[in-house]
Amino acid sequence: MATRQKIRIGLVLFSFFLFPATFYYMSPVLIIEATYGGIVNGSFIIFVSLFLSALVVGRGFCGWICPGAGCQEAIMQVRNGRIKKGNWVKWIIWVPWIGAIVLLAVKTGGYRTIDFFFQTKHGLSIGDVYALMVYLFVLMLIVIPAFTVGRRSFCHHICWMAPFMIIGRAIRNRFKWRALILNPDVDKCVACHVCTKNCPMSLEVEEMVKKNDMSDSECILCGVCIDNCKKGVIRYSFD
Numbered sequence: 001m002a003t004r005q006k007i008r009i010g011l012v013l014f015s016f017f018l019f020p021a022t023f024y025y026m027s028p029v030l031i032i033e034a035t036y037g038g039i040v041n042g043s044f045i046i047f048v049s050l051f052l053s054a055l056v057v058g059r060g061f062c063g064w065i066c067p068g069a070g071c072q073e074a075i076m077q078v079r080n081g082r083i084k085k086g087n088w089v090k091w092i093i094w095v096p097w098i099g100a101i102v103l104l105a106v107k108t109g110g111y112r113t114i115d116f117f118f119q120t121k122h123g124l125s126i127g128d129v130y131a132l133m134v135y136l137f138v139l140m141l142i143v144i145p146a147f148t149v150g151r152r153s154f155c156h157h158i159c160w161m162a163p164f165m166i167i168g169r170a171i172r173n174r175f176k177w178r179a180l181i182l183n184p185d186v187d188k189c190v191a192c193h194v195c196t197k198n199c200p201m202s203l204e205v206e207e208m209v210k211k212n213d214m215s216d217s218e219c220i221l222c223g224v225c226i227d228n229c230k231k232g233v234i235r236y237s238f239d
Contacts, residue, residue, distance in 0.1 A: 002228075005224065011064055012073055020126045022125060023138055024120050025120075026046055030043055047164050055168045060220070062162065069152075072142065079146060083153060181238075183239065186210065188231045188232060195234065200224055205225045
């Protein structure tokens, strides 16, 4: 395994190790409760930050920092089936959810205060038995699809954070400002299929290379395709 991938795997596993303490800061439920009280909570700030980061680094959070990534990377060692369909499913979850938040904010008169640590205990997510039950439920949302459907199923089908970054990346692609991207050298490709086979997000990477277009809303910029290619076909660039 390339050194870069060892670092990446180490980062997401460490993030997963911290997940019991941090999962409230990514909660899709607490943001609703906080909005009802006119409060900008931690998950609100995190979701906005993910959108803003995607304007420059796309879904890099998903590949390098997300705790759910650490969990799923571990499961991929025993269940590594590719996923080819269903990316639209998460939008069925996200659109009504974000719509409910907006309507609730309007109905309650908007946001009046900021509490980044809303509902946490001394800044930590798990502070009582109820929080532990919530954590275990969220964990099952990640683990069960990974085992039953395939690699990173949660990212494809359930994740409520991914759309923020997908939208941010789409805006960047529309206006074409400089950002972190994958850059292929088509002439070097020998069609060995290694990039496609190893992509954690089950993307048709080789076809993307042949088309000289590496933009895909499900790409998490993890660099696995870069580090597995012996011909050096793909590289990171800031263009």
